Amino acid sequence: MIGPVPQPGILEISPYVGGESKAPGVAKPARLASNENPFGPSSAVLEAYARAAGELHRYPDGSASALRAAIGRHHGLDPARIVCGTGSDELFALLASSYAGDGDEVLYSRHGFLAYPIVARSAGATPVAVAETNLCADVDALLAAIGPRTRIIFLANPNNPTGSYLPMGELRRLLAGMSAEVMLVLDAAYAEYVDRDDYGPGHELVDQFPNVVVTHTFSKIYAMGGIRLGWAYCTPAVADVLNRVRQPFNVNAPAMEAGIAALNDAEHFARSRTHNDRWRPWLADKLANLGFTVHPSVANFLLVSFRPYDSEEVRLFLKARGVLVRQMASYGLPDCLRITIGTEDELMQLMAGIEAFVGRNAPPSRP
Numbered sequence: 285m286i287g288p289v290p291q292p293g294i295l296e297i298s299p300y301v302g303g304e305s306k307a308p309g310v311a312k313p314a315r316l317a318s319n320e321n322p323f324g325p326s327s328a329v330l331e332a333y334a335r336a337a338g339e340l341h342r343y344p345d346g347s348a349s350a351l352r353a354a355i356g357r358h359h360g361l362d363p364a365r366i367v368c369g370t371g372s373d374e375l376f377a378l379l380a381s382s383y384a385g386d387g388d389e390v391l392y393s394r395h396g397f398l399a400y401p402i403v404a405r406s407a408g409a410t411p412v413a414v415a416e417t418n419l420c421a422d423v424d425a426l427l428a429a430i431g432p433r434t435r436i437i438f439l440a441n442p443n444n445p446t447g448s449y450l451p452m453g454e455l456r457r458l459l460a461g462m463s464a465e466v467m468l469v470l471d472a473a474y475a476e477y478v479d480r481d482d483y484g485p486g487h488e489l490v491d492q493f494p495n496v497v498v499t500h501t502f503s504k505i506y507a508m509g510g511i512r513l514g515w516a517y518c519t520p521a522v523a524d525v526l527n528r529v530r531q532p533f534n535v536n537a538p539a540m541e542a543g544i545a546a547l548n549d550a551e552h553f554a555r556s557r558t559h560n561d562r563w564r565p566w567l568a569d570k571l572a573n574l575g576f577t578v579h580p581s582v583a584n585f586l587l588v589s590f591r592p593y594d595s596e597e598v599r600l601f602l603k604a605r606g607v608l609v610r611q612m613a614s615y616g617l618p619d620c621l622r623i624t625i626g627t628e629d630e631l632m633q634l635m636a637g638i639e640a641f642v643g644r645n646a647p648p649s650r651p
């Protein structure tokens with residue numbers, strides 16, 4: 285007897301595996317595997333979250349109007365065109381299932397964020413990984429990959445796990461070359477960390493093109509990954525669609541209060557940015573000095589090739605010392621590990637671990 289059969293494509297999904305959070309025998313490991321802000325959220329966020337506990341018997345405001353107004357004020361955007369979600373992951377899934385379906389294609393860059401192929405397959409569509417150049421999305425390759433069945437292009441900008449980004453000129457070139465019937469989702473999860481004149485999350489593109497959506501998250505610089513809060517800035521037509529398909533109370537009340545508090549704490553934001561600006565180049569230099577290839581990153585993590593060593597051996601050695609970093613085999617980058625910019629102490633622990641590994645292991649000769 286066979287039971288209910290899932291929709292086509294569902295059993296082809298490789299479930300997402302998150303970064304590790306535990307190291308056996310280590311009470312408080314250095315958690316550098318999930319691109320979290322090591323400082324944790326602002327104290328104002330914790331207070332707002334606690335305050336919301338008094339009203340847990342009440343349904344939240346299903347329209348998230350206070351949060352959307354706060355986001356709108358903060359970024360100079362029309363709140364009517366903002367849709368909030370339970371993490372940006374929820375918004376990717378809603379966009380995929382609303383705009384792509386059976387027989388359609390969803391493009392993403394070869395080493396793009398792994399949530400994209402998952403939401404594409406969940407919607408019944410086929411995810412198509414498009415070649416990159418030097419671990420960066422390639423506009424010409426994306427344009428060449430667009431076909432009659434292409435419905436959505438998901439681009440993380442900056443991208444996780446590579447840390448690379450597409451400048452505004454390249455995004456405009458992509459949009460100029462593609463049909464307005466194909467949606468471009470710009471996932472700006474790490475936008476707040478970028479310090480480049482030619483970068484922007486792309487809000488103005490949403491105003492200028494009918495087919496652009498920009499998503500943001502409170503999980504990264506605002507350090508609220510556990511709360512699950514994200515938002516999308518879209519055209520009125522896309523906002524209308526998302527508001528039809530989302531669950532009526534998709535964002536919980538404490539998350540909304542916490543989100544508003546986070547936007548109001550400029551000091552916590554600046555401290556987090558300054559820390560990252562200081563320690564990312566520090567770590568990149570240290571690793572490069574040991575002979576490892578550090579891919580250029582504008583975000584709060586580094587992608588590092590540990591060749592000629594076996595990266596999995598390095599990862600397990602670090603884990604045994606209580607330092608957790610992310611394996612990259614699932615992204616097709618088996619030589620690499622991804623390392624989040626942690627606190628100063630955590631980074632010292634990391635470097636001590638890597639130096640100990642190198643000290644104990646002569647580099648294997650590899651072809």
Ligand SMILES: Cc1ncc(COP(=O)(O)O)c(C=O)c1O
Nearest residue numbers: 371372373440444473501503514
């Ligand atoms: C590129 C990218 N987009 C989105 C997310 C997830 O965002 P959220 O926590 O809002 O679902 C991540 C988390 O790692 C990410 O790396």
